[in-house]
Amino acid sequence: MDTTAIYDIRHRLHRYDTAVQETRDHALERSSFGRYRAGAPYFAQYPLREVLASFKGDAALTEALAEYDRIARELKIVERTGGRAYREELFRDLTAYTEAYRTLLCYHELGMCDEGGSADLLIRDEIAILLLELRRDFLLTDIEREVILLDDALRNIQDAERTVLPVKNLPEGAVSMSDPLWQQCPRARRQKERAGFR
DSSP: OOHHHHHHHHHHHHHHHHHHHHHHHTGGGOOTTSSSOTTHHHHHHHHHHHHHHHTTTOGGGHHHHHHHHHHHHHHHHHHHHHHHHHHHHHHHHHHHHHHHHHHHHHHHHTTOSOTTTTTOOHHHHHHHHHHHHHTTTSOOHHHHHHHHHHHHHHHHHHHHHHOOOOOOSOOTTOOOTTSHHHHTOHHHHHHHHHTTOO
Protein backbone atom coordinates (compact mmCIF):
# COMPACT_ATOMS: atom_id res chain seq x y z
CA MET A 1 0.00 0.00 0.00
CA ASP A 2 1.46 3.36 -0.98
CA THR A 3 1.69 6.49 1.16
CA THR A 4 -1.17 8.20 -0.67
CA ALA A 5 -3.55 5.32 0.08
CA ILE A 6 -2.54 5.29 3.76
CA TYR A 7 -3.08 9.05 4.00
CA ASP A 8 -6.47 8.75 2.30
CA ILE A 9 -7.59 6.01 4.69
CA ARG A 10 -6.45 8.01 7.73
CA HIS A 11 -8.31 11.04 6.42
CA ARG A 12 -11.46 8.97 5.87
CA LEU A 13 -11.16 7.44 9.37
CA HIS A 14 -10.90 10.91 10.88
CA ARG A 15 -13.96 12.05 8.93
CA TYR A 16 -15.90 8.95 10.06
CA ASP A 17 -14.90 9.48 13.70
CA THR A 18 -15.86 13.17 13.55
CA ALA A 19 -19.23 12.34 11.97
CA VAL A 20 -20.05 9.85 14.74
CA GLN A 21 -19.04 12.29 17.48
CA GLU A 22 -20.99 15.18 15.97
CA THR A 23 -24.08 13.03 15.42
CA ARG A 24 -23.94 12.00 19.08
CA ASP A 25 -23.09 15.42 20.55
CA HIS A 26 -25.46 17.53 18.44
CA ALA A 27 -28.59 15.36 18.40
CA LEU A 28 -30.89 18.34 18.99
CA GLU A 29 -29.29 20.35 16.17
CA ARG A 30 -29.53 17.67 13.49
CA SER A 31 -31.52 18.35 10.32
CA SER A 32 -31.75 16.84 6.84
CA PHE A 33 -29.65 19.54 5.17
CA GLY A 34 -27.96 21.15 8.16
CA ARG A 35 -24.43 21.07 9.46
CA TYR A 36 -25.23 18.04 11.62
CA ARG A 37 -27.09 15.23 9.88
CA ALA A 38 -28.27 11.88 11.20
CA GLY A 39 -26.85 10.09 8.16
CA ALA A 40 -23.38 11.66 8.35
CA PRO A 41 -21.73 8.61 9.99
CA TYR A 42 -23.05 6.30 7.27
CA PHE A 43 -22.03 8.72 4.50
CA ALA A 44 -18.47 8.43 5.84
CA GLN A 45 -18.64 4.74 6.77
CA TYR A 46 -19.84 3.14 3.55
CA PRO A 47 -17.18 4.58 1.18
CA LEU A 48 -14.49 3.93 3.83
CA ARG A 49 -15.59 0.31 4.16
CA GLU A 50 -15.28 -0.06 0.38
CA VAL A 51 -11.76 1.38 0.39
CA LEU A 52 -10.69 -0.90 3.25
CA ALA A 53 -12.11 -3.94 1.45
CA SER A 54 -10.09 -3.09 -1.66
CA PHE A 55 -6.87 -3.43 0.40
CA LYS A 56 -7.98 -6.59 2.22
CA GLY A 57 -5.06 -8.65 3.47
CA ASP A 58 -2.59 -5.75 3.43
CA ALA A 59 -0.50 -5.81 6.64
CA ALA A 60 -0.33 -2.00 6.68
CA LEU A 61 -4.08 -1.94 7.39
CA THR A 62 -3.94 -3.53 10.85
CA GLU A 63 -3.98 -0.22 12.70
CA ALA A 64 -6.59 1.29 10.38
CA LEU A 65 -8.92 -1.71 10.81
CA ALA A 66 -8.60 -1.50 14.61
CA GLU A 67 -9.51 2.20 14.44
CA TYR A 68 -12.43 1.47 12.11
CA ASP A 69 -13.76 -1.16 14.56
CA ARG A 70 -13.48 1.29 17.47
CA ILE A 71 -15.45 3.97 15.59
CA ALA A 72 -18.05 1.40 14.46
CA ARG A 73 -18.60 0.44 18.13
CA GLU A 74 -19.15 4.12 18.93
CA LEU A 75 -21.73 4.31 16.15
CA LYS A 76 -23.51 1.25 17.58
CA ILE A 77 -23.81 3.13 20.89
CA VAL A 78 -25.30 6.13 19.08
CA GLU A 79 -27.77 3.81 17.35
CA ARG A 80 -28.78 2.09 20.61
CA THR A 81 -29.16 5.42 22.41
CA GLY A 82 -31.23 6.89 19.60
CA GLY A 83 -33.33 3.75 19.21
CA ARG A 84 -36.29 3.68 16.85
CA ALA A 85 -36.49 7.49 16.80
CA TYR A 86 -33.01 7.66 15.26
CA ARG A 87 -33.92 5.19 12.52
CA GLU A 88 -37.10 7.18 11.79
CA GLU A 89 -35.01 10.34 11.53
CA LEU A 90 -32.83 8.60 8.94
CA PHE A 91 -35.97 7.55 7.04
CA ARG A 92 -37.28 11.15 7.03
CA ASP A 93 -33.91 12.28 5.69
CA LEU A 94 -34.08 9.63 2.95
CA THR A 95 -37.51 10.94 1.95
CA ALA A 96 -36.22 14.54 1.95
CA TYR A 97 -33.14 13.63 -0.14
CA THR A 98 -35.29 11.78 -2.67
CA GLU A 99 -37.50 14.86 -3.00
CA ALA A 100 -34.41 17.06 -3.35
CA TYR A 101 -33.04 14.73 -6.05
CA ARG A 102 -36.31 15.09 -7.99
CA THR A 103 -36.19 18.86 -7.59
CA LEU A 104 -32.57 19.07 -8.79
CA LEU A 105 -33.47 17.12 -11.91
CA CYS A 106 -36.48 19.37 -12.58
CA TYR A 107 -34.33 22.50 -12.18
CA HIS A 108 -31.67 21.08 -14.45
CA GLU A 109 -34.19 20.10 -17.10
CA LEU A 110 -35.58 23.64 -17.01
CA GLY A 111 -32.08 25.07 -17.45
CA MET A 112 -31.99 26.55 -13.95
CA CYS A 113 -28.83 24.74 -12.75
CA ASP A 114 -25.17 25.65 -13.25
CA GLU A 115 -23.18 23.69 -15.82
CA GLY A 116 -22.46 20.20 -14.50
CA GLY A 117 -25.41 20.37 -12.12
CA SER A 118 -26.54 16.90 -13.08
CA ALA A 119 -23.06 15.44 -13.38
CA ASP A 120 -22.11 15.54 -9.71
CA LEU A 121 -25.18 14.72 -7.63
CA LEU A 122 -23.69 13.84 -4.26
CA ILE A 123 -27.19 13.51 -2.87
CA ARG A 124 -27.72 10.44 -5.08
CA ASP A 125 -24.89 8.64 -3.27
CA GLU A 126 -26.42 9.56 0.07
CA ILE A 127 -29.78 8.16 -1.05
CA ALA A 128 -28.08 4.88 -2.03
CA ILE A 129 -26.37 4.63 1.36
CA LEU A 130 -29.58 5.26 3.30
CA LEU A 131 -31.46 2.74 1.15
CA LEU A 132 -28.87 0.12 2.08
CA GLU A 133 -28.80 1.11 5.73
CA LEU A 134 -32.57 1.25 6.28
CA ARG A 135 -33.74 -1.78 4.30
CA ARG A 136 -33.84 -3.95 7.43
CA ASP A 137 -36.05 -1.42 9.26
CA PHE A 138 -38.51 -0.11 6.65
CA LEU A 139 -40.35 -1.18 3.53
CA LEU A 140 -38.55 0.88 0.89
CA THR A 141 -40.12 -0.46 -2.31
CA ASP A 142 -41.88 2.80 -3.25
CA ILE A 143 -38.79 4.94 -2.66
CA GLU A 144 -36.56 2.48 -4.54
CA ARG A 145 -38.98 2.53 -7.49
CA GLU A 146 -39.03 6.34 -7.49
CA VAL A 147 -35.23 6.54 -7.38
CA ILE A 148 -34.98 4.17 -10.35
CA LEU A 149 -37.34 6.44 -12.32
CA LEU A 150 -35.32 9.52 -11.32
CA ASP A 151 -32.09 7.79 -12.37
CA ASP A 152 -33.65 7.10 -15.76
CA ALA A 153 -34.63 10.78 -16.02
CA LEU A 154 -31.06 11.80 -15.14
CA ARG A 155 -29.66 9.54 -17.88
CA ASN A 156 -32.09 11.05 -20.38
CA ILE A 157 -31.02 14.57 -19.39
CA GLN A 158 -27.34 13.65 -19.70
CA ASP A 159 -27.94 12.00 -23.08
CA ALA A 160 -29.73 15.13 -24.30
CA GLU A 161 -26.81 17.29 -23.10
CA ARG A 162 -24.37 15.17 -25.12
CA THR A 163 -26.47 15.46 -28.27
CA VAL A 164 -25.49 18.52 -30.24
CA LEU A 165 -27.39 19.11 -33.47
CA PRO A 166 -25.23 20.38 -36.35
CA VAL A 167 -26.18 23.83 -37.62
CA LYS A 168 -25.59 24.35 -41.33
CA ASN A 169 -24.96 27.48 -43.38
CA LEU A 170 -23.53 29.63 -40.57
CA PRO A 171 -21.73 32.80 -41.73
CA GLU A 172 -17.97 32.50 -41.57
CA GLY A 173 -16.70 32.96 -38.00
CA ALA A 174 -20.21 32.68 -36.47
CA VAL A 175 -20.76 30.42 -33.49
CA SER A 176 -23.81 28.22 -33.10
CA MET A 177 -25.67 28.57 -29.80
CA SER A 178 -25.74 24.75 -29.68
CA ASP A 179 -21.93 24.61 -29.80
CA PRO A 180 -20.65 22.99 -26.55
CA LEU A 181 -18.05 25.74 -26.07
CA TRP A 182 -20.77 28.37 -26.29
CA GLN A 183 -22.97 26.45 -23.86
CA GLN A 184 -20.15 26.41 -21.27
CA CYS A 185 -19.69 30.17 -21.35
CA PRO A 186 -21.62 31.67 -18.36
CA ARG A 187 -21.82 35.14 -19.98
CA ALA A 188 -23.20 33.71 -23.22
CA ARG A 189 -25.66 31.57 -21.27
CA ARG A 190 -26.96 34.60 -19.37
CA GLN A 191 -27.37 36.56 -22.61
CA LYS A 192 -29.24 33.66 -24.16
CA GLU A 193 -31.55 33.37 -21.13
CA ARG A 194 -32.26 37.11 -21.15
CA ALA A 195 -33.34 36.69 -24.75
CA GLY A 196 -35.83 34.03 -23.63
CA PHE A 197 -33.96 30.92 -24.81
CA ARG A 198 -32.99 27.86 -22.77
